[in-house]
Amino acid sequence: MKTLPIGKTGLEAPVLAVGCMRLNTLDKPLAERFLKTAIELGLNFFDHADIYGGGVCESLFAEALGLSLSSDLREKIILQSKCGIETRDGHTIGYNHSKSYILRSVDAILKRLKTDYLDLLVLHRPDALTDPEEVAEAFDNLKSAGKVHHFGVSNQNAAQIALLQKYWADPIAVNQLQLSAANCTLISSGINVNLQNDAAIDRDGSTLDYCRLHDITIQAWSPLQYGFFKGTFIGSNRFPELNAVLEEVGAAHSLSPAAAAIAWLLRHPAGIQPITGTMNPSHLRYLAAAADVTLSREEWYAIYMAAGNQLP
Numbered sequence: 001m002k003t004l005p006i007g008k009t010g011l012e013a014p015v016l017a018v019g020c021m022r023l024n025t026l027d028k029p030l031a032e033r034f035l036k037t038a039i040e041l042g043l044n045f046f047d048h049a050d051i052y053g054g055g056v057c058e059s060l061f062a063e064a065l066g067l068s069l070s071s072d073l074r075e076k077i078i079l080q081s082k083c084g085i086e087t088r089d090g091h092t093i094g095y096n097h098s099k100s101y102i103l104r105s106v107d108a109i110l111k112r113l114k115t116d117y118l119d120l121l122v123l124h125r126p127d128a129l130t131d132p133e134e135v136a137e138a139f140d141n142l143k144s145a146g147k148v149h150h151f152g153v154s155n156q157n158a159a160q161i162a163l164l165q166k167y168w169a170d171p172i173a174v175n176q177l178q179l180s181a182a183n184c185t186l187i188s189s190g191i192n193v194n195l196q197n198d199a200a201i202d203r204d205g206s207t208l209d210y211c212r213l214h215d216i217t218i219q220a221w222s223p224l225q226y227g228f229f230k231g232t233f234i235g236s237n238r239f240p241e242l243n244a245v246l247e248e249v250g251a252a253h254s255l256s257p258a259a260a261a262i263a264w265l266l267r268h269p270a271g272i273q274p275i276t277g278t279m280n281p282s283h284l285r286y287l288a289a290a291a292d293v294t295l296s297r298e299e300w301y302a303i304y305m306a307a308g309n310q311l312p
Contacts, residue, residue: 009120014042021057041285051082130164177207189204
């Protein structure tokens with residue numbers, strides 16, 4: 001499996017991360033089969049969050065892999081989890097990046113994952129009440145205790161990251177952002193600079209360029225979806241042209257249409273790491289094949305325009 005550097009951490013990880021948000025939809029035998037398939041494919045980077053399945057996804061992950069503090073397997077995988085979305089009775093009541101909440105959340109994550117450290121901790125969405133100095137104190141506490149080795153953010157713009165970096169000396173490693181061919185304002189605003197059209201609106205604060213300038217790995221969540229959890233564009237009658245082009249490009253490289261959409265993200269020179277969402281071992285195998293393909297410029301732009309993105 002092809003790898004890429006994760007920020008400035010020194011970690012080399014697969015170009016695809018395995019998202020575990022839906023792991024709780026599987027029973028333990030199916031979870032074991034799925035996770036073992038991922039590892040066999042060389043996909044040893046697993047993305048979690050404390051709210052996925054209300055914590056069940058993390059617990060099931062540890063049970064399915066038989067993880068324990070003494071497990072040799074722990075050293076062969078990269079574990080990333082997120083915290084910061086506060087819930088009560090299964091409902092989101094707000095975002096919380098306070099020091100006490102972060103520390104408490106990490107202890108609970110480690111307990112569910114049956115490990116004594118996370119390779120990466122990611123702040124889950126921006127908290128409007130964030131005190132960056134307090135976040136830095138939490139990070140320092142966790143790093144000093146050996147509970148977390150590296151840190152990242154999700155859905156943050158350039159200025160928000162820069163504000164955190166004012167107080168946290170270590171480089172932010174990752175920024176998780178929604179990104180797909182059908183949802184790519186991060187890219188389209190850079191193509192439509194200085195134009196009076198909707199595509200020129202910079203909704204992201206030049207975050208793509210900022211992350212590239214500072215060696216922050218962009219992790220693309222929902223890489224096969226459009227809108228905000230509106231569904232996948234693969235096979236959707238809302239995207240007939242895009243699916244036709246994905247079929248054509250995929251066939252040229254012996255890829256499924258979904259894998260062609262993943263290859264589209266991998267072709268970008270920013271070194272984007274898509275986060276898969278499938279819980280189907282066969283589908284994961286198909287997606288993994290995208291790592292061995294480099295789309296041509298013509299193919300990349302064909303997919304971009306077929307998704308409804310226009311060139312000026």
